[in-house]
Amino acid sequence: MSNAPATTAAPPPVEKIRIKVDGRDVEVPKLLPNWQGKLEPTTMLQAVQIAGGEVPHYCYHPKLPVAGNCRMCLIEFGTPMMGPDRKPVLNPDGTPKIARSVLPYEPQTPRGAIACATPISPGMELYPSSPATKQMREAVLESLLINHPLDCPICDQAGECKLQEYSVEHGQANSRFVEPKVHKPKAVDLGPRIVLDDERCILCTRCIRFTRDIAGDDALGIVNRGSYNTIAAWKDGAFDNNYTLNTVDICPVGALTSKDFRFKMRVWFLKETKSVCSSCATGCNITIGSREGTIYRYEPRDNEAVNGPWMCDAGRLNYRWVARADRIHDVYVRGVKSTWETANREIHALLGRAPEGSVAIVAGARQTTEELYLLKKLATRLGALTDSIAREGEPDRLLVSADRNPNSNGARLTGIAFTEMGIQLPKIAEGIAAGTIKTLIVFGEDVTKHGLGADLLARLETLIVSDILPNATTAAAHFLLPGCAHAEKRGTFVNTKGRVQKFMKAVEPPGDARAEWEVLHEWVHQVTGQNGFSTIEGLFNQMAREVPAFAGLEWSKLGDTGVTITI
Amino acid sequence: MSFSVPPTLEAELDELATHYPQKRSASLMFLHAFQEHFGHVPREAVEWTARKLGLQPINVYELVTFYPMFRQQPVGKTHIKVCRTLSCALAGSAELREHFCQKLGLDSHKHTPQTTADGKFTVEFVECLASCGTAPVVMVNDDLLEKVTVTEADRVLASGKK
Numbered sequence: 001m002s003n004a005p006a007t008t009a010a011p012p013p014v015e016k017i018r019i020k021v022d023g024r025d026v027e028v029p030k031l032l033p034n035w036q037g038k039l040e041p042t043t044m045l046q047a048v049q050i051a052g053g054e055v056p057h058y059c060y061h062p063k064l065p066v067a068g069n070c071r072m073c074l075i076e077f078g079t080p081m082m083g084p085d086r087k088p089v090l091n092p093d094g095t096p097k098i099a100r101s102v103l104p105y106e107p108q109t110p111r112g113a114i115a116c117a118t119p120i121s122p123g124m125e126l127y128p129s130s131p132a133t134k135q136m137r138e139a140v141l142e143s144l145l146i147n148h149p150l151d152c153p154i155c156d157q158a159g160e161c162k163l164q165e166y167s168v169e170h171g172q173a174n175s176r177f178v179e180p181k182v183h184k185p186k187a188v189d190l191g192p193r194i195v196l197d198d199e200r201c202i203l204c205t206r207c208i209r210f211t212r213d214i215a216g217d218d219a220l221g222i223v224n225r226g227s228y229n230t231i232a233a234w235k236d237g238a239f240d241n242n243y244t245l246n247t248v249d250i251c252p253v254g255a256l257t258s259k260d261f262r263f264k265m266r267v268w269f270l271k272e273t274k275s276v277c278s279s280c281a282t283g284c285n286i287t288i289g290s291r292e293g294t295i296y297r298y299e300p301r302d303n304e305a306v307n308g309p310w311m312c313d314a315g316r317l318n319y320r321w322v323a324r325a326d327r328i329h330d331v332y333v334r335g336v337k338s339t340w341e342t343a344n345r346e347i348h349a350l351l352g353r354a355p356e357g358s359v360a361i362v363a364g365a366r367q368t369t370e371e372l373y374l375l376k377k378l379a380t381r382l383g384a385l386t387d388s389i390a391r392e393g394e395p396d397r398l399l400v401s402a403d404r405n406p407n408s409n410g411a412r413l414t415g416i417a418f419t420e421m422g423i424q425l426p427k428i429a430e431g432i433a434a435g436t437i438k439t440l441i442v443f444g445e446d447v448t449k450h451g452l453g454a455d456l457l458a459r460l461e462t463l464i465v466s467d468i469l470p471n472a473t474t475a476a477a478h479f480l481l482p483g484c485a486h487a488e489k490r491g492t493f494v495n496t497k498g499r500v501q502k503f504m505k506a507v508e509p510p511g512d513a514r515a516e517w518e519v520l521h522e523w524v525h526q527v528t529g530q531n532g533f534s535t536i537e538g539l540f541n542q543m544a545r546e547v548p549a550f551a552g553l554e555w556s557k558l559g560d561t562g563v564t565i566t567i
Numbered sequence: 568m569s570f571s572v573p574p575t576l577e578a579e580l581d582e583l584a585t586h587y588p589q590k591r592s593a594s595l596m597f598l599h600a601f602q603e604h605f606g607h608v609p610r611e612a613v614e615w616t617a618r619k620l621g622l623q624p625i626n627v628y629e630l631v632t633f634y635p636m637f638r639q640q641p642v643g644k645t646h647i648k649v650c651r652t653l654s655c656a657l658a659g660s661a662e663l664r665e666h667f668c669q670k671l672g673l674d675s676h677k678h679t680p681q682t683t684a685d686g687k688f689t690v691e692f693v694e695c696l697a698s699c700g701t702a703p704v705v706m707v708n709d710d711l712l713e714k715v716t717v718t719e720a721d722r723v724l725a726s727g728k729k
């Protein structure tokens with residue numbers, strides 16, 4: 001029999017071990033990467049996963065040190081029996097005889113091992129679906145539920161709770177527990193973004209290990225003893241670093257909840273959209289949870305090449321502006337509410353007759369690569385100076401990049417900006433001052449803050465601005481066009497390491513707002529006479545054919561986690 | 568109450584820290600020294616210990632809460648620890664504690680140490696005091712009393728009231 005494909009990258013050279021999982025022969029690598037990526041002996045849990053099965057677990061997390069405290073992954077197993085001569089004892093049919101692991105003083109009772117922390121050995125047999133394994137799981141679950149408040153109807157975790165899921169799968173329907181439950185602190189203010197319900201906690205210590213070993217902020221611990229054990233910080237509110245909300249994701253139960261999300265929405269109503277965080281150039285993969293056009297949360301989406309399973313709190317909570325009431329909803333032509341048809345007709349005519357070099361383009365590196373590519377096409381036809389604006393911040397050692405634009409490399413690769421962003425802006429300012437630049441096209445930036453003040457903008461014959469929220473530049477625009485947040489359209493960003501990542505549309509844009517690439521597609525068609533693609537797939541593929549850096553890429557080949565190119 | 572560590576205590580703690588190859592191993596001894604000195608382990612002492620040993624306060628606080636012997640609040644002048652483990656329980660330690668509580672007007676239903684309002688007495692149940700042959704036993708401050716009767720209990724209370 002052949003082995004199932006490994007879920008984790010196997011090391012070279014791959015030394016394999018032959019074992020049996022539920023009676024099936026499986027070959028698994030002897031060593032596999034641990035939570036830090038170092039090779040360690042393959043565990044039973046990893047082996048069962050490779051065999052295509054799943055071992056239920058709470059405290060085990062592939063990216064955290066193994067704690068082995070929840071006991072949920074207990075499984076029954078056996079090892080080849082050895083004779084006194086240290087030779088395997090064989091069955092009459094020649095197969096090795098297996099000694100099932102049993103309690104030494106009670107040989108009828110199977111003795112399980114925690115699959116997350118027990119290495120496999122050659123010839124070992126694992127029984128993840130045996131009746132004994134099932135019984136162990138049932139017993140562990142019963143014990144974990146003894147003091148659990150069972151407040152699922154009002155619990156935020158309901159619907160994505162491992163206690164619920166495993167109770168259905170491995171639990172028993174009835175509780176035998178008649179004694180009063182131990183009561184523990186409720187609604188503990190653990191940190192500025194985290195609330196803890198100690199009664200729901202199963203003490204798996206994932207949060208403690210995460211904040212100590214991943215975030216590097218040893219802020220959490222277990223206080224008191226026995227049934228009164230509780231997760232705690234030194235002081236209320238002391239759990240405050242830029243990664244605290246990841247503990248809400250990895251909390252297998254409803255103990256840690258996000259202040260931002262709690263009691264806002266039942267999770268089963270949320271539509272999940274694969275997207276990319278736009279708060280910095282790291283481009284953490286995210287899942288946007290939305291319902292009926294409203295975004296309720298961002299959650300990190302596992303991508304080994306970018307963010308692993310984590311994301312920072314700042315990026316995660318940076319979604320509320322999408323639903324701001326002062327979003328630009330309508331098209332305005334010289335201050336008067338208008339339509340796309342009117343505005344586009346005028347813009348097409350205007351750009352069509354613009355003399356070479358009389359137009360300049362400033363496009364934010366928050367626009368999608370496709371939009372920047374179309375703007376570059378336009379710039380080439382018009383002989384326009386182009387640039388982007390750098391946005392800088394403090395980096396950290398985990399995920400946050402100093403570059404706060406999600407698509408700086410997109411702007412560079414499409415030729416909108418040079419390596420040093422903003423180097424062309426003084427030239428554009430000079431051109432406007434000298435009267436040679438008569439038309440300025442701005443996409444998603446407030447240029448008044450970057451050397452093109454209101455006095456300069458006032459000298460322009462035409463100022464075309466596409467943006468999402470009002471600012472000093474939109475206030476000066478002759479043509480004001482409502483744009484889309486990245487969650488409202490499809491496209492790609494190129495992150496700081498050259499990862500080309502696509503994102504999907506989660507919600508509809510407000511009012512008349514349209515995806516910028518759709519509008520730009522029309523402009524390019526009207527002004528250059530070239531035919532383009534009216535689908536994002538076609539547009540991306542066209543760009544990949546024309547821009548050397550993207551050679552060989554296709555929209556469909558980007559997958560959910562993107563492709564790294566050389567930059 | 569402002570918290571300060573007297574120089575003699577600090578010197579003693581500094582010396583203690585040198586006994587251990589890893590600084591953090593000294594935390595328990597630090598806590599003992601603080602309790603010896605202050606009668607309990609105040610929060611500031613936890614912070615001080617953490618700072619001194621290069622730990623986070625929560626790491627030290629875990630220890631303080633794990634061991635019931637470490638007290639986070641001051642206790643009465645006469646600290647009565649009634650053993651509740653098997654031999655003493657059979658020999659009537661529950662009644663004995665009830666008696667102490669009743670005489671002192673304390674709530675015997677609470678499982679935590681109870682201190683009288685005047686700060687003179689604290690009564691608590693503790694685990695085995697390792698004198699099972701002479702049950703029931705009680706520790707009054709650092710003295711072990713064996714085969715404690717109600718009369719003996721009243722004598723403890725009387726001497727503590729002085």
